[in-house]
Amino acid sequence: MRSFLNNLFSKDVSPLENPRQVNAWCKKLELADPQAQRQKVAAVVNAFLADKIKPEPAVLQALIRIDESVQMGYERIRYQYVSNPRMPKEIEQSLWQDITGLADSMVKAYLSFAKVEADGEEKQAYDAMMPLVLARCLHYVGILAKWHYFRFDRVPAQLWSQAHSLYRLSEIDGFDCNPFPLYPHHGAEVSSCADEYIQLLMLNTVSSNNLSVRQLDWVDQWLDKWSRNVLIARRFQPDHHHYCVNLSGKQGPEKIGDDSQGDPYRYWGIYELLNEVQGLIAKLESGTSPANLGLGNDVRGPACLELLKHLDVFWGMAVRNAQFTRSDRHDVSKEADVVNGLDRLHRKVRSDNERFTRQPDEAKTGVDYDEVMDMRLYGFVSARTRSRQAQAPQIVQRTEAPDWQSWRVENESEGGYGATLEVAGAEWVRPGVMIGMRFGPDDSWKVCVVRRISRMNEFQIYAGLQLLSATPVAVSIQTTSTTPAPPRALEVTDFEAFDSAALHTMNSALYLPYEVDGVTTNTLLMHSANYDADRTYDVQARERHFTVSLGRSLDKGVDWTWVTVQVLSQKH
Structure with a gap:
């Protein structure tokens, strides 16, 4: 009875108020399910932020220990979100808030210690823990950014400013590249402030590539290892660097331009990263499984290979400095038929070639292809072309069942088009995908490449297209x-x-x-x-x-x- 009354009226003291009890509190926490673990830790951290408990080294050590104790449960909640892309909206909203809410609270709690001014032994204690504190802050900022990408939202400017400031602090204190285990359960794996920062930046480069939630999560997991192949530099090297970021700005990475110079900018190249990707592609094609390559136990070979090839293509454009010239665009309103896949486009182009090449004069419904070629080459239509046209039998055109999608073209230029398309049925649309496009049944098929895309909302995508040829x-x-x-x-x-x-x-x-x-x-x-x-x-x-x-x-x-x-x- 006495034990019952003690348990009934005892107050659950926060381990941050009494850091000496943190280990016992964390052992008790391990008995709870993942969602209960998250709720208890969130309650402790939010209470700390609200009660303004005096920051001191012992409290920070307790916060670090609590953070470690919730990680495995927190990862299970994140995996639940990633592995259930078709969950009901209410469940998705609840999980999204649970995941981002804890990440946001942990960043705020850690940052409250980064601003403390201390002297003597207290300063030494803070200095010893600060590399880990800033790296974990960057890790949580990366989680917040990724969950915005899952919803095709822009990362808030405030979050970018926070990430840049955290990395800048690690640079000033000289431990930006110091390696250490981020969490004990990661085993021998090490990280650093620079690794966490570059992982955040590189995931942003593919965030608008119309990847699924699972694909984005795979890339993020792979970047956890690949980030070690990327070095951030203060001085720009034209033959080596491909991306830059402005530490005083409020946005993510960008292509290097003429105005990307000065102290706020940092630069990095991705040669080594691409070599890693290409090496993995070669090994997968030779029969090695993704699990044996360290790509994840839940990663399937064909899907993994396709995604790696996409990364090779997309990041390869940056290496080749694929700055395609953009002509002046003007607004239009057109409906375009679009097909994807070389074989399908090949059949369409072959049909165009036959239609424009083999029709006699009286059956023509468009510009004669041979005549166009003659005019381009000689300046007149040759007798050989006229003779062949006269002898050619009349071709009866078959009505083919539509096997294309309809996109709304909103602007065009000499070098390409800007189009809006529905998300439904457009899962295949990626930068680097080749498509065929025509404006109506009397038009010939053109060869285009998707160069950039952006998610306008939950239902629509905007695609920028480069025109390769109008006469394939x-x-x-x-x-x-x-x-x-x-x-x-x-x-x-x-x-x-x-x-x-x-x-x-x-x-x-x-x-x-x-x-x-x-x-x-x-x-x-x-x-x-x-x-x-x-x-x-x-x-x-x-x-x-x-x-x-x-x-x-x-x-x-x-x-x-x-x-x-x-x-x-x-x-x-």
């Missing part, structure tokens, strides 16, 4: 062992739509005339699986065959590669 030609290719012959110049009119009978033995590709350094160059857009820089290829364009060698790579996506070509010989 469908061809087929296969590797050959033919002995190379001296190269010759290739004319645009050498390419015509090829016969579909050869499709079963050939690989689809697109010929794109493209201007490089003011000179029109022969290029091929091909499947990455078919790309081999050391081999020669047979290119079939209807009844004509060419042997070509591949030149330099102009660009690449997850499943396509765009290269210049040299014609070595022509088969008659």
